[in-house]
Amino acid sequence: MSSTFLGMPATPPRSPYGTGNLRGDRKFPAAAHDELRNEQLRRNLGKATHTIRAKRLNVTGELPDWEQLRDAGSAIKTDTMNRLPELLEQLEQQVTERGGTVHWARDGVEANEIVTRLVRATGSTEVIKVKSMATQEIGLNEHLESAGITPYETDLAELIVQLAHDKPSHILVPAIHRNRDEIRQIFLKEIPGVDPRLDNVPAHLAAAARAYLREKFMTTKVAVSGANFGIAETGTLSVVESEGNGRMCLTLPDTLITVMGIEKVLPRYQDLEVFLQLLPRSSTGERMNPYTSMWTGVTPGDGPQDFHLVLLDNGRTAALADRIGREALNCIRCSACLNVCPVYERAGGHAYGSTYPGPIGAVLTPQLAGMHAAKDDPNSSLPYASSLCGACFDACPVKIDIPSLLVELRHQHTEESGTTAEKLAMKAAAGVMKRPKLFTAAQKAAELGRVLGGRDGKISHLPPPFNGWSDSRDTAAPPKQSFRSWLASDEGAATMRAAADEYDRNQQEEEK
Amino acid sequence: MTTARATVLGRVRDALALAPTQDTTIPRDYRTGRTLPDDERLALFTDRLVDYKAKVHTCTAARTAEVIAQVLDGLGARRIGVPAGLDEQWLGAYDGDVQQDSADIPAPRLDALDGVVTASAVGCAETGTIFLDGSPDQGRRALSLVPDLHVCVVDLSAVEVGVPEAVARLVPERPTTLISGPSATSDIELERVEGVHGPRTLVVVIRVDA
Ligand code: SF4
Numbered sequence: 001m002s003s004t005f006l007g008m009p010a011t012p013p014r015s016p017y018g019t020g021n022l023r024g025d026r027k028f029p030a031a032a033h034d035e036l037r038n039e040q041l042r043r044n045l046g047k048a049t050h051t052i053r054a055k056r057l058n059v060t061g062e063l064p065d066w067e068q069l070r071d072a073g074s075a076i077k078t079d080t081m082n083r084l085p086e087l088l089e090q091l092e093q094q095v096t097e098r099g100g101t102v103h104w105a106r107d108g109v110e111a112n113e114i115v116t117r118l119v120r121a122t123g124s125t126e127v128i129k130v131k132s133m134a135t136q137e138i139g140l141n142e143h144l145e146s147a148g149i150t151p152y153e154t155d156l157a158e159l160i161v162q163l164a165h166d167k168p169s170h171i172l173v174p175a176i177h178r179n180r181d182e183i184r185q186i187f188l189k190e191i192p193g194v195d196p197r198l199d200n201v202p203a204h205l206a207a208a209a210r211a212y213l214r215e216k217f218m219t220t221k222v223a224v225s226g227a228n229f230g231i232a233e234t235g236t237l238s239v240v241e242s243e244g245n246g247r248m249c250l251t252l253p254d255t256l257i258t259v260m261g262i263e264k265v266l267p268r269y270q271d272l273e274v275f276l277q278l279l280p281r282s283s284t285g286e287r288m289n290p291y292t293s294m295w296t297g298v299t300p301g302d303g304p305q306d307f308h309l310v311l312l313d314n315g316r317t318a319a320l321a322d323r324i325g326r327e328a329l330n331c332i333r334c335s336a337c338l339n340v341c342p343v344y345e346r347a348g349g350h351a352y353g354s355t356y357p358g359p360i361g362a363v364l365t366p367q368l369a370g371m372h373a374a375k376d377d378p379n380s381s382l383p384y385a386s387s388l389c390g391a392c393f394d395a396c397p398v399k400i401d402i403p404s405l406l407v408e409l410r411h412q413h414t415e416e417s418g419t420t421a422e423k424l425a426m427k428a429a430a431g432v433m434k435r436p437k438l439f440t441a442a443q444k445a446a447e448l449g450r451v452l453g454g455r456d457g458k459i460s461h462l463p464p465p466f467n468g469w470s471d472s473r474d475t476a477a478p479p480k481q482s483f484r485s486w487l488a489s490d491e492g493a494a495t496m497r498a499a500a501d502e503y504d505r506n507q508q509e510e511e512k
Numbered sequence: 513m514t515t516a517r518a519t520v521l522g523r524v525r526d527a528l529a530l531a532p533t534q535d536t537t538i539p540r541d542y543r544t545g546r547t548l549p550d551d552e553r554l555a556l557f558t559d560r561l562v563d564y565k566a567k568v569h570t571c572t573a574a575r576t577a578e579v580i581a582q583v584l585d586g587l588g589a590r591r592i593g594v595p596a597g598l599d600e601q602w603l604g605a606y607d608g609d610v611q612q613d614s615a616d617i618p619a620p621r622l623d624a625l626d627g628v629v630t631a632s633a634v635g636c637a638e639t640g641t642i643f644l645d646g647s648p649d650q651g652r653r654a655l656s657l658v659p660d661l662h663v664c665v666v667d668l669s670a671v672e673v674g675v676p677e678a679v680a681r682l683v684p685e686r687p688t689t690l691i692s693g694p695s696a697t698s699d700i701e702l703e704r705v706e707g708v709h710g711p712r713t714l715v716v717v718i719r720v721d722a
Contacts, residue, residue: 009526048702068542075538082533084524098685104516156708157699173699180700202700206708213709218620234684244657244695244710251653252619262520269684273676274542276690284698287560288639288675291710292690293653299687301615302652313520321527 012317013107014370020108020139020314021167022369024353027381032347041169041177041348048176049339055285056336056395062287063277072274074399077330080267081320087232087265088311094235098297100307107314108138114310115140115224115257116147122255122306124149124221128213130239130249131155132226133333134259134312136168137355137368140224151224152216154245156209163190169349169357171335172283177348180205213245223249223304227260228332229275230309233268236296237309240279242289250293256304261312263320263329275332278397282334315368324408328364330398337392337402343385352385353378359392363405371409373416383409546673553637554720557671560640564693565706566714573722576665580629581605583663583715589626593655597648598631602665619654627661627711633688635671636678640693642666642716643678645686653687662711664691667722 015022024031035041060066080087092102105111115135119127127144129135129151141151141162153162157175161168164186168174175183180200187194187205191212198208225246229238237258239246250256266275272294280289298307320326338344338358349357354365362382371380383406392402514522548556554570561568571579580602584592590608603610611625622628631649632642642664644650656662672678682688695710706712 009529010523011530012523012527044701051702065542068539071539072542075536078533079536079538082528082536084528085521088521088524104520106516106519110516154709155699156697160699173702175699176702183700202703203705205700206697206705210708214623217709218623231684236684242695243697243708245708247653247657247689248709251657262524269682270679273544273679276679277542277675286564286692288636288641288690288692290564290692290695294684294688294690296685296687299646302646302687303654311520313523317520317523317527320524321530323531326527326531 012313012321013315014318015315015368016107016109017370017372017375020137020369021355022137022315022365022379024351024378026353027378028347028351028353028385029381031351031353031378032385035348035351036346038177038348040179042346044176044179045170045345045348048170048173049345052172052285052335052339056282056339057285059281059285059287063281069274069277070397070399073278073332073397074330076266076271076274077332077398078327080265081263081326081329083267084262084265084320087267088262090232091230091235091265092311094232095237095297095307095309096235098235100235100297100309103308103310105310105312105314108312111138111259111310111312111314112140112143115259116144116149118255118257118308119144119149119222119224120147122222124255126150126152126216126220127222127224127257128152128154128216128220128249128253129158130223130225130241130246131158131174132224132259133171133355134226134261135224138259138312138314140259152213152220154213154216154249155241156206156243156245159209159213160186163187167350168355170338171333171357172338177350213248217245217248217252221253222255222257223253225249225256225258227258227264228279229272230260230265231267231269231272232265234296236269236294238272238292238294240283240289240292242284242291244291247291247293250295251303253304255306255308257308257310259310259312261314261316263316279332279334282332282336282395282397315370318370319364319367322367325363325367325405327400328360328367328402328405330400331360331364332398333360334397336395336397337400340391340395341386342389342391343387347385352382354382359386359402359406360400362386363400363402363409366409366413371413371416373413380413383407383413542676543674544676546677548637548673550668550720553671553673554668554718556673557635557637557640557668557718560637561693561716564640565696566640566693566716568716568718570718570720573667573719576602576717576719577605579717580663580665581607583717584608584627584629587627587661587713587715589661591624591626593622593625593628593659595630595649595651595655597651598629599649602629613651613655615652619658622654622658625659627663627713628656628659629663630656630665632664632666633670634678634681635666636673636675637671638674641675641678642691643682644689644691645683646688647686653689656689657710660711661713661715662691663715663717665717665719668718668720669722671718 160175169177184200227237228240344358352361366379388403633645634643694714697708
């Protein structure tokens with residue numbers, strides 16, 4: 001019997017250590033150090049992030065009610081988390097009534113087993129897949145392969161990554177670290193029967209992928225997808241995409257298995273009016289992505305007649321149990337925060353070691369999988385993979401306050417590991433963060449360039465464990481990276497001390 | 513034994529008990545219920561469709577068959593699939609081969625078609641989006657997906673200004689596909705390539721008096 005029956009809530013567990021793809025094999029500073037040497041990667045990334053950024057600003061600027069949409073999106077997600085138990089039960093009931101089957105998975109291992117069992121039951125030894133972060137997170141492909149089932153990724157970028165035996169490096173454009181010549185080489189080597197005269201023109205490369213996947217779409221009996229949204233009220237699931245591979249996977253096979261994190265549920269069908277505006281404009285910088293599919297259970301004579309929904313926890317409830325950290329669950333995976341992040345732009349997605357890179361990865365990964373002090377966990381370095389410049393907060397369509405979450409996680413990490421110097425600094429930072437005015441003043445001071453980096457304008461030293469990263473690089477500090485430096489300056493230290501004192505006094509008074 | 517369902521739901525309840533929540537009211541003061549005169553809606557819709565590389569024709573309902581025949585001939589489409597509930601007169605001026613779809617035709621056979629002609633459920637001007645909902649004049653999802661050309665007829669009266677207005681007209685239980693231009697990818701060095709797996713050509717015929 002679970003302890004809940006006694007009215008004693010237990011802290012939910014994180015994703016089990018050593019499973020799935022929520023942890024790199026070394027800390028961010030070391031990983032970033034190597035990535036920083038990769039000129040090609042940095043050029044590709046720089047071009048990509050700046051292009052998408054410009055497009056996003058264009059199309060978000062077109063809407064006079066963009067801020068109102070963000071407010072609505074943020075509130076809907078918060079409301080969702082508040083009512084998660086009833087909404088999940090409602091979703092389950094609706095999907096079941098419409099002919100689908102709902103499964104629950106405590107963690108990635110269990111989800112992998114469920115999917116494998118379902119695929120085996122069809123007799124198929126192949127599945128086609130639509131880009132899905134949840135299945136990447138749990139390492140479904142590796143698990144299927146070990147069970148003798150071949151998964152075919154059908155999103156072009158995912159296909160490139162899969163054929164190259166590589167890992168995704170960006171939420172939206174996972175193969176952004178590869179250029180056209182590399183992709184041509186990968187296709188020539190890995191696609192059976194590809195025309196040996198294939199050149200490096202993107203349209204021709206895309207056509208080669210189309211020809212290769214066409215046959216898979218027409219013949220494979222089982223598809224595995226993720227979901228962008230699951231509507232509790234109606235049981236409707238939704239996949240947002242560009243290439244049409246999603247439509248193929250969701251429409252042509254006999255069996256569809258959708259793996260969805262429990263935080264992806266939305267209360268009402270009407271809520272789509274908000275998210276179908278927020279997501280495409282923030283993600284690809286388009287007014288609307290080319291294709292969005294919405295399906296509810298099973299429709300006789302149209303699409304898969306056997307539909308399974310796997311609801312995945314895998315550490316999400318552990319994040320939900322954190323009053324501050326739970327905000328990270330509001331993420332709709334648009335990738336806007338990656339594209340504006342100066343640290344991501346230089347280090348690339350692989351340095352984060354997790355399915356979720358960039359600013360959101362730095363807050364989500366440690367919460368899903370934990371930061372195990374005793375094990376010298378690479379994830380414990382992630383909350384420091386940021387300059388706290390705040391660009392991610394401004395870009396986020398659901399207004400997740402990523403900088404504050406990072407500070408909170410740093411705090412938790414220092415509490416856990418007992419680094420006293422850091423502990424103090426974090427206490428001070430917590431004080432500042434709770435005072436918007438002071439925080440703004442601090443940021444302004446930093447932006448004015450009064451306290452840029454070290455004497456030579458380069459970041460020469462940061463507190464541990466971020467120091468490994470700053471020590472190993474010799475590029476000039478981007479202007480916005482200076483908040484952290486300001487924190488280390490005399491002026492910053494004095495302000496922080498004052499803030500910390502005041503904060504402590506307030507705390508004591510509150511306790512009285 | 514405790515089921516995974518009970519465990520996960522128990523954890524969610526525990527999490528909310530450990531970190532109590534605050535009531536949230538959802539501000540919905542973004543734009544809803546917008547209307548625009550026909551000519552402005554048409555102009556906006558057309559602009560957005562063209563921007564995302566769809567080909568657009570406008571006509572009166574009386575000229576539907578004529579325009580469809582012109583479009584198909586112009587693209588050299590000789591074998592066309594249609595959903596069972598499509599108005600027969602729409603293909604009245606077309607002299608190619610017309611095949612009526614049914615659920616028992618295997619999807620790979622649709623690959624042999626040069627194109628497909630369907631109606632649509634709703635349109636959204638501000639985003640240049642067409643909504644298909646599987647009604648008899650639109651057919652099953654595979655029909656408008658597998659062939660390389662999709663000619664889609666949209667009545668201007670079904671074109672709403674923005675996303676909230678369009679979503680309000682949808683029937684949630686129906687399998688719904690939102691289409692905004694032909695399929696595209698930017699996965700290779702962020703260079704946009706039109707046409708990957710879905711129809712590489714999307715032609716929209718807007719009927720201004722229907
Ligand atoms: S945190 Fe916000 S900006 Fe970043 S991916 Fe999630 S929704 Fe997008």
